[in-house]
Amino acid sequence: MQQQNPERPEQSTISVSRSARAPRTPATSRVGVAALILFGMATAAFVASCGDSSPASTGPHFVQLDSAQVQAGKTIFRFATFGDESFWTDTARMHEVIAKSVSPALALQVGLKVDSDTLPQAVKDALAAGQVDLTSPATTVTLLKLGAVVGLKGTVQTVNGKDSLVSVGITCAFCHSTVDNSFAPGIGHRLDGFPNHDLNVGAIVALSPAISPGLKAILQSWGPGKYDARTNIDGKNDPAVIPPAYGLNGVAKEIYTGDDTISYWNAYVAITQMHGHGTFVDPRLGISIHNGAEQVAPLLPALLQYQLSLHAPAAPAGSFDAAAAARGKALFEGTAKCSTCHVGSLYTDINEGKLHTPAEVGQSAEFALRSVTGKYRTTPLRGLQQHPPYFHDGSAVTLDDVVNHYNTLMSLGLTAQQKADLVQYLKTL
Ligand code: HEC
């Protein structure tokens, strides 16, 4: 393991091209879906209110958005695979696993989500009537043919009336979108930018027959909502909680360790993790991957615009006690010292170029040392109620855990009442 990781020179070589090309949206087709049992048809009451709770419309890092670029970026975020089918299909053989053994029931169980807006009315009616076979992998193939599985793009060929899944790839929406459960649990309208904390990425990838037993054990250890974006680079196993991809306009540096910009990280993930085609070189991490003709860089500008357009969801009405929250705000800015790091309307000091040592914030040194900076970025606080657990490793399951962490770490001596007030304030962010 590295001893120390002092400020490494900024020399990433991500070239951000100006042209953005929107890939095709998967065509929806009319396919009959056979018999099935759908558990828990109760519609979830959760409604995401996508208001902008704290717009940071000024500041040096705030980007003015171009609506055409935002629209193009939305398609990329949802549907672009950057050619990663060559990995997920040819190498990982996921199309065979899915066609053979992944029923919709299993898919929902490992956290995959279904976009109800892509389902023809006949399919919705059949689902509602319990006439769709959720235990049959053939139904999953049908859903993929409809483009209904969030973040998973399948190509289906129909020969003599029989559908077969010939390729699959993944998109950004796989980890960074969920649904509002308005149709059924796991089935509803897309919520882009919301981390999918039900998604068990490790369990899904471990289904591949091409995975070694050693890697399989690592993948199976992660659990839902977590992913290690460096295991295949450094062989270590220390997954991070999938963060929201919303509320980032105005934030200078991204990821828990503040390595670099959004487009840097998008290229990192697209090429080194999703196995999209293109070149990613970062001497700071000793990474140099050349994976075929470039399909990532031309899409980065529009992809960036779409992410920056995603506002953090406002706290649902009635989800906090306003009077307690007002007292909590005073504590946040005073006695509890939170605003010494969580500054301004974005609640982060990263725009002042500040990072924090693991010891300073009571977080793991091992995780930080695998990154470019070796330190932690003060997380911009956004939509907090909507994406537990907290901290890079999910060690704080609730906001009470967050407050207790700091109360102990910084010997704040907060009373039970003060802690409760602070939690009410955090719920408003
Ligand atoms: C397999 C799951 C997965 C996929 C696919 C994925 N990400 Fe992520 N994303 C993560 C994880 C985990 C992190 C946190 C990494 C870290 O901080 O070390 C992250 C971090 C981010 C962040 C930083 C958020 C912040 O608070 O700074 C953004 C933005 C982001 N991803 C966007 C994207 C985009 C765009 C794509 C598609 C090119 C993508 N991600 C694909 C799992 C994923």
Ligand code: HEC
């Ligand atoms: C010394 C700087 C510093 C201080 C003081 C500080 N924080 Fe943080 N905060 C951070 C850093 C750095 C992280 C990221 C840690 C991680 O992900 O492991 C963070 C993460 C968080 C998170 C998790 C956000 C998420 O999406 O995972 C919350 C919530 C939070 N802080 C609230 C607070 C509160 C409340 C206080 C005051 C009691 C406070 N912080 C004081 C630096 C600080």
